[in-house]
Amino acid sequence: xxxxxxxxxxxxxIDLGEDDFEKSVSCEELMLAAFDIISRVFSDRAxxxxxxxxxxxTKTIRNDDDPVLAMLPDYLKK
Numbered sequence: 001x002x003x004x005x006x007x008x009x010x011x012x013x014i015d016l017g018e019d020d021f022e023k024s025v026s027c028e029e030l031m032l033a034a035f036d037i038i039s040r041v042f043s044d045r046a047x048x049x050x051x052x053x054x055x056x057x058t059k060t061i062r063n064d065d066d067p068v069l070a071m072l073p074d075y076l077k078k
Contacts, residue, residue, distance in 0.1 A: 001025050003033050005041060012040045049076050 004013035014033045016025045039047045052072055055062045062069060 001030070003030065003037055005037055007041075012037050045076065048073075052076070 001016040002013055003016065004011055006012075014037055016029060016033055035047055035051075038050075042050075049072075052069060053061055055066070055068075
């Protein structure tokens with residue numbers, strides 16, 4: 001399995017080394033690869049902020065009054 005981002009003539013990609021059907025990539029491994037790829041385009045701060053802003057249950061952006069956003073690390077509140 002391969003995950004990549006392409007913009008213009010720049011492509012950032014990671015090969016997850018899936019050999020065959022017996023060795024499949026887990027959802028966690030795929031998400032970690034996505035975080036790695038995205039952090040090569042955006043800052044680590046932006047990736048972490050996006051992590052908190054997204055709601056995996058609804059696949060949407062959280063409302064500003066969502067209680068999860070109260071758990072933001074201090075360095076993201078600045």
